[in-house]
Amino acid sequence: MITMKKLALAATVGFSLSMLAAGPATAGGLDGSTAASESSSTAQASDSAVSADSDLDKESLALKYTSMTPTEVTNDPGIRYTIDELKKGDVVSTDLNGEETTVEEDGAFDGSVVLDEKPESNSTVDFTVTVERDGKTIGELPTGVDIIEGDRGDYERGTLLLGDEPVTADEFADEGMNLSMVNCSADDNVTFEVFRTTGDETSGITTLEQVAGDDMSASVRFFSSEDKSDLPGTYTVTAECGDSTAKEFFNVTD
Structure with missing residues (x-):
């Protein structure tokens, strides 16, 4: 099966959180072994x-x-x-x-x-x-x-999933944060934007773009370029596919 999926990386410039509507989102986990x-x-x-x-x-x-x-x-x-x-x-x-x-x-x-x-x-x-x-x-x-036990249940259209959190600065520097937008339409342009909040100031860090494939999802991994000592704080991730938008947060501790 051939899936048309595109990936591009660009810097986020002058983007305000207030410009994005928050949609439903669900957090996920990370790690594991078998055949x-x-x-x-x-x-x-x-x-x-x-x-x-x-x-x-x-x-x-x-x-x-x-x-x-x-x-x-x-x-x-x-x-x-x-x-x-x-x-x-x-x-x-x-x-x-x-x-x-x-x-x-x-x-x-x-x-x-x-x-x-x-x-x-x-x-x-x-x-x-x-x-x-x-x-x-x-x-x-x-x-x-x-x-995990039980059933993850069904995700709504355009659900944003993040990896485990909170994470330590060491874990974040080594593993980054997994970002997935699921239940989009195939060939939807999916945009992830990552923001950092320090005190009263929120600034954009990066934008990741991908075209959803036949599995109707887009998945990327975010790493910060900051020094490890500067990583702790609150991060906001927004994602959009088609007419669906979602927002989630994760925290990095010392």
Whole structure:
């Protein structure tokens, strides 16, 4: 399956929180381990060209859901993830099963992996996604999913999901924050904007844009470029797809 999904990064300039309407949002979790079978799709990049020899960094990988039930991770499509900036011919695998998938076109790559056995609730499934290019490993990207009890329920259209919080400055510097907008329409332009509040002042940090694929979602991972000592504080994330807008907050502690 080919999914058309575009990703671009730009600086946020002069944007006020009061300009955005807040919609419904739900928070998610992060982390986990087990065995599996994998399916994937590729996606089309937008503005930036994909470098033929560049290594991937940890912000290249994002999850659609950072918390899932045992039933969800053992049934198709399983755990879904997106990797930015891949090239046609790159080979993607996870250490959950070692199966390899060849990327079919340049751009963002959508993959999924289904576990063979149900993990216990209140556990984690940790795994690493590996990318090889021309026989060389260009990325070993660790991530994980929290396994929760019961049913996550149905999300409304345009629901914004964040990873676990509060997070410490060390965790935020190492892992960033996963941002997902789910239940959009395929090919919707999805815009994430991140703001930082310090005292009475709120300022824009960055804007991340992606086109929703056939899974009707967009997922990115946000890292701050500030020094670790400056990371603690309150962050606001707004997201928009189609006519739906949503807003969520997360806190970074010392």
